[in-house]
Amino acid sequence: MCRIIFREDDMTRQEKDVVAGGEELLEVLRFYHENGVDCVLEEGGLEARTPAVVSQEQDVGTSRAGRLSEQGADKGESQFSTDWVTAARKIAGGCSDLAELRAAIESFEGCEIKKAAMNTVFSDGNPDARIMLIGEAPGSNEDREGRPFCGASGMLLDKMLAAIGLNRKSTYISNTTFWRPPGNRRPTDFELEICKPFVEKHIALIAPSILVLVGSTACCALLNTPESISRLRGRFHEYTNPFLAHPVTTAVIFHPAYLLRQPMQKRLAWEDLKMIRAYIEQEKIAVDF
Template identity: 55%
Template sequence: PAVPRADPAAVDPLSPEGAAALARSHAGAAQSLAELEQAIRAFEGCALKATASNTVFADGNPEADLMLVGEAPGAEEDRRGLPFVGQSGRLLDRMLKAIGRDRSSVYITNVLPWRPPGNRTPTPVEIAACLPFALRHIALVRPKLVVAVGGVSAKALLDRPEGITRLRGRSATLDLPGLAGPLPVFATFHPAYLLRQPAQKRLAWGDWLRIAEILEKQSSPVP
């Protein structure tokens, strides 16, 4: 007898490929931030969800022109359910204040909504399962500038293999469904990295001045 053929569309949702495909499908179906948050909270394709205390969605102003995309929640973020609220968040707040911003004038999220155990670096499989949600998040917010904060975010959004010391200060563009045109992305250090490597704060300050300059140019009327 003939052996039944497997349906090619039936991808194992527990496989890395299946999890990423499922994430793309669920993320793409979300037509609002509320729907996206609901889709992320219902998603079972990333093992990090089982070990995290909270799903960390976002903070700040979704109408802001500046969107920050970090890596993943830390211990304090996981406990409180908000991004960048620990020691790294306090440093981020100071950097924002230095360019005349605060959390009411930016929107903040992470590539991964769940904390990796022990704050370890997320695996490529975990990133692949969560990235579709982050990209849809960006498309729904429609900021004028995205800042990739840290190596995981920079590699994912700039689609480059280098580490953050090479990627910081670089710009690229994102082409996402639903956007009118390419969206600029700028990479900089994660505050947690700066707390470990304070000598790099000078370079980070230059990055934030550049971010402020980009936003100012975007808001200036064309002569």
Template identity: 50%
Template structure:
């Protein structure tokens, strides 16, 4: 067989980059499977098997058929029970007196299944003493690898947005509702969100920002206790009320990942961040 022409050889680096962008980063089997491999055809079975048997076998008393083998269910990873873990997370968060203590107790917490598949705890980035705190939903692949929120393409767009209103990561504090990456970048389940909620609520309380910015509908719905969609929420000031009763003005806006998919809506996010800039100016 002649060698393939150079221009027909696939770009392996581009293919791997496509898989990584799509979230395909886990193997299903230990060894690769060639699903295009030609297999030898199975020999045809005679249509009348009783005629093919010798006369002695046909006259012999029939034996009871052996029972079919019992199929055992495939082993499933043990699931962490949710009920007590929410209360345990709430207790741990309440006992953390500083952000460093909160980070330590989260790193030692095993009550969320997401931790088992994540590479790193993604706690925060930026300045914890900043006047504005931005909160997303959950880390992606790049964030999981680096252990910091918003460092991929979404984070680069967020940096440009912040720069447009005279802010950068030294002047904001950034975190996520969920500190561990869900496998394949899937959406966190309601149970996973409720387990992690006490940690982000305590993180907000310990940071004490003057303004909250919810990046995306998941963050806004979770922390503002609403079911409204982000396109209805965005652009309107809301009030975040923490477990201790503290109230902070909050601006829901569109997630940078959504803006990358829908560039026409960047103008809406721009209006939201202008509101944030004016609010910070009024509070300073």
């Protein structure tokens, strides 16, 4: 196989500009995708763009199930996938405590990303805590250590919690998937759907007084809304699932990894943290463990 390698000193100025522009565009698109940006404001106002936004939201409204079926190229694969989701819900429903749930997740073979993962990343923190955080998918650090929020993003999360008088002893932390997707990519809709019954049961067993969804993937997986995280943050939501006896007050915050890339957003993150702290004090939620 022949490989063509472009050396910078062999390229014309115009060629260099094209390459640089392509890399910049790729970074912008990656930023938009990771953070739920669904429209871009241009000169001339919103009027001309409104129909496209409405159309997009209507497409989203055709449901996650429609997108899931598209991932299976043939009907047989789609049916097989649906069977795994049904099996996951049945298994999760039969778990009566955290130990049973953890064992069930570790033995579950219906999610392909498990095959390449080093560890099952179940939780960290205090299972008696009244504050529960749900993050995105495990990354390489989490995969190695077997616990959520490690490395630089974990250190920033610890600082964010400390800023409002919390730590890992006063909170309980998990993720929307229990295994690292290859290449640290975002989980597919089907991978999120497969793990969802276990996540729902996890939340029900903890029965938190407040739930904090960390990052756009957690919001997408659990809130069942087409809205981006930038539109969901700054207010409380009511979260429920088939295993919960009653709805749980839920807040949304930016993921620490995103804040490391976009430090200008830390001001908004601080507003969200203060909102959470005010609710904890208002409801007299225990934080001393």
